[in-house]
Amino acid sequence: MSARVATTCPYCGVGCGVLAGVDALGTVSVAGDPSHGSNHGRLCVKGAALAETVDLQGRLLHPKLRGPDGAFFRTGWDDALDRVADGFRRVIEQHGPDAVAFYVSGQLLTEDYYVVNKLAKGYLGTANIDTNSRLCMSSAVAGHKRAFGEDLVPGCYEDIDRAELIVLVGSNTAWCHPVVFQRIAAAKEAGARVVVIDPRFTATCESADLHLPVKPGTDVWLFNGLLSFLFQHGVMDASFVDAHTLGLAQALAAAENDAPEPAVVAKACGVQLSDLLAFYRLFARCEKTVTLFSQGVNQSSSGTDKVNSLINCHLLTGRIGKPGAGPFSITGQPNAMGGREVGGLANMLAAHMELHDPVHRDIVQSFWASPRMASQPGLKAVALFDAVLEGEVKALWIMGTNPVVSLPDADRVKRALNACEFVVCSDIIERTDTNVHAHVLLPALGWGEKDGTVTSSERRISRQRPFLPAPGEARADWRIVCDVAKRLGFVEGFEFETPQQIFVEHARLTSFRNHEACDDGLPAAPRVLNLGSMSALTPQGYANLAPVQWPVNEHGEGTQRVLSDGRFAHPDGRARFVATKARAPVHAPDAEFPLVLNTGRVRDHWHTMTRTGKSPRLAGHISEPYIDMHPHDALRSGVREGELARVQSRWGAMVARVRHGGDVLAGHVFVPIHWNDQFASDARVGGVVNPVVDPVSGEPEFKHTPVRIEPF
Ligand code: SF4
Secondary structure (H helix, E strand, O other): OOOOEEEEOOOOOOOOEEEEEEOOOOOEEEEEOOOOOOOOOOOOHHHHOHHHHOOOOOEOOOOEEEOOOOOEEEOOHHHHHHHHHHHHHHHHHHHOHHHEEEEEOOOOOHHHHHHHHHHHHHHHOOOOEEEHHHHOOHHHHHHHHHHHOOOOOOOOOHHHHHOOEEEEEOOOHHHHOHHHHHHHHHHHHOOOEEEEEOOOOOHHHHHOOEEEOOOOOOHHHHHHHHHHHHHHOOOOOHHHHHHHEEOHHHHHHHHHHHOOOHHHHHHHHOOOHHHHHHHHHHHHHOOOEEEEEOHHHHOOOOHHHHHHHHHHHHHHOOOOOEOOEEEEEOOOOOOHHHHHHOOOOOOEEHHHEEOOOHHHHHHHHHHHOOOOOOOOOOOOHHHHHHHHHOOOOOEEEEEOOOHHHHOOOHHHHHHHHHHOOEEEEEEOEOOOOOHHHOOEEEEEOOOOOOOEEEEOOOOEEEEEOOOOOOOOOOEOHHHHHHHHHHHOOOOOOOOOOOHHHHHHHHHHHHHOOOOOOOOOOOOOOOOOOOOHHHHHOOHHHHHOOOOEEOOOOOOOOOOOOOOOOOOOOOOOOOEEOOOOOOOOOOOOOOOOOOEEEEEEOOOOOOOOOOOHHHOHHHHOOOOOOEEEEOHHHHHHHOOOOOOEEEEEOOOOEEEEEEEOOOOOOOOEEEEEOOOOOOOOOOOOHHHOOOOOEOOOOOOEOOOOEEEEEEEO
16 A cells, blocks of 8 residues: 555535545555544545545546537547637637636636636636536625625634534535534534524434424525524624624614514414524524534525525624634535635635726736736626527636536526537546537546645635546646646746646735725725735645645644634725525416425435446435425325426426435425436436526525426
8 A cells, every 4th residue: 555645525615634545456545534624534425435436437538529420539638729729719809708708616626726717817808707616605605705895704613513502504414514514413412502494304403402494595584583583682792793893773674674573583484483482592592603504595596695694693692703603604515615715706806806896806917917807707607608508608618517417407508508619628527418518528637636725614725635647648627727828828827837836826816915905995904815824835835735724824824713803804894784685585386386396415425426426335325316205295296105207397307206205394395416317317407496596696596496296
């Protein structure tokens, strides 16, 4: 066995440290890294099965072009890269920079994310670069920015260990973030109370002290009601509110309008008044409260307001940035956070700067010395693919993601790709539902081969290190982007030879003109995202980098909690209460589509199963797509448990097997997101989901689509 390499799990945003190695026979082994602060040696079943997922079966190993007959044929890197550069150059010359777009992934490493955003925004001059992270946490980003002035997760996992009360909102943590759930279970053992707010009775609820099965989309009622309750009962930190916040009166007025008394809230949310009051009293009583939230909050047409309504309750009580207390967004993907740090979303710039702010644009452009800069925010994921279908975007480069499966109204995405003049896909897998629409396929390095950094939900930057050789002709995503940039004439700015050089440039940008005034003329609060001494990381320092939580000071020391001093990132240093108005999901069920579809993950699969689908033990947990529904609804729909049925919405249909898991309320069905047409026909639930998005964040409403269930 060669020495084990310290790396990071490529699945969820918990960001567990992994020790991985390969022996002389090529057998890969993995174990949890006891020295990693995110997991202290623990791994969940997905992490523990990583060794079963790194074989080369199905891998894209060589650049390929689609021929006139539709079949792919092998070509060399120079030819493939020339084609990509020529395709993008031709479209930009004829139609301008906004006729090209990039759709990237929370699977990319921070270094990959940085260079592709630099190319798009600073060199091509378009902000049409969005990421599949839009689908999981962009509402949290928008909520953080509104409340704190910057996209900041105040706390850390250790807060879970110290909490008296842990509130889980829209999060099946037991299945989706299992190592965090292990911490929650340990905290509960030590006496913490656990409340789960979720329409479904998930595995997470089994050990909860209280489960509130709220109607989907009613979280703003719930937290507006809590804000009113706390205020009316004098549960607030008045000195914190006076010294460090603005907007309480407006937020309270909005809350009291929606939720004048708990009975109104209980009715709106569809929960027992006694349970609601039990939650409100627990929250009022427990100074050390952590509110963890995830996709059930974010994936909603009111996702950003949901985030702010729960943050409002923490601001009122001053429970933020303190040991054992704070709102806590747990991200879905391994590097959703790292992508956000380098401007991975279409409305952001690197180092947490804003595309709409001319001062920020000037800071970034002058740092890059780039020839141009995108002048306005670009298209967010759903709108981006609409623009492709409508012919406004004519060249699209998709990296490390599978939008024909994962986006809402996914058949429309398929039509968009069919209609697109020029589609490039960089991927580790050759045949996916998306890649079959490509004109150029570029083989990328996968986990175990890649070299760079990721950031976990608690702002912890960890290294992904290679322990396997690059297979075939696969290359790092950052290198592929740089090679295309150079072919487009941008040699300066993309002469990176190593990921360390990219990381150092990213780190330098975080402290460059960090205190500068914003366009509103107010003195700026320094941006919290500052990597300090990491801007001087040597190749050896980068190679040996230990996991560290940003911001990082000039001595290389990280920061466990931010906002602890009550100084926020708005120009005046104060946090904002946000007045939130409760509203129902956009599409209500009706006689034709009487049931509400909710979507989510299962315990042992990841995204579209390109990796976890290879592991027999992971596939053994749940082996096929299913429709979880209430027996009464099954009876009314004319379907039976164990039989195949069709889920039909106004947008599309899919087929899966009916089961009565006991998780869903009458009137609701649940279908997992993972299966796709490579594993089973008509199995893409994305084709069924409505394309409604949150008006602030652009995050889709994956949790609420009216459907009917039909016999198959
Ligand atoms: Fe990987 Fe998440 Fe499991 Fe940790 S909890 S081992 S990061 S999938």
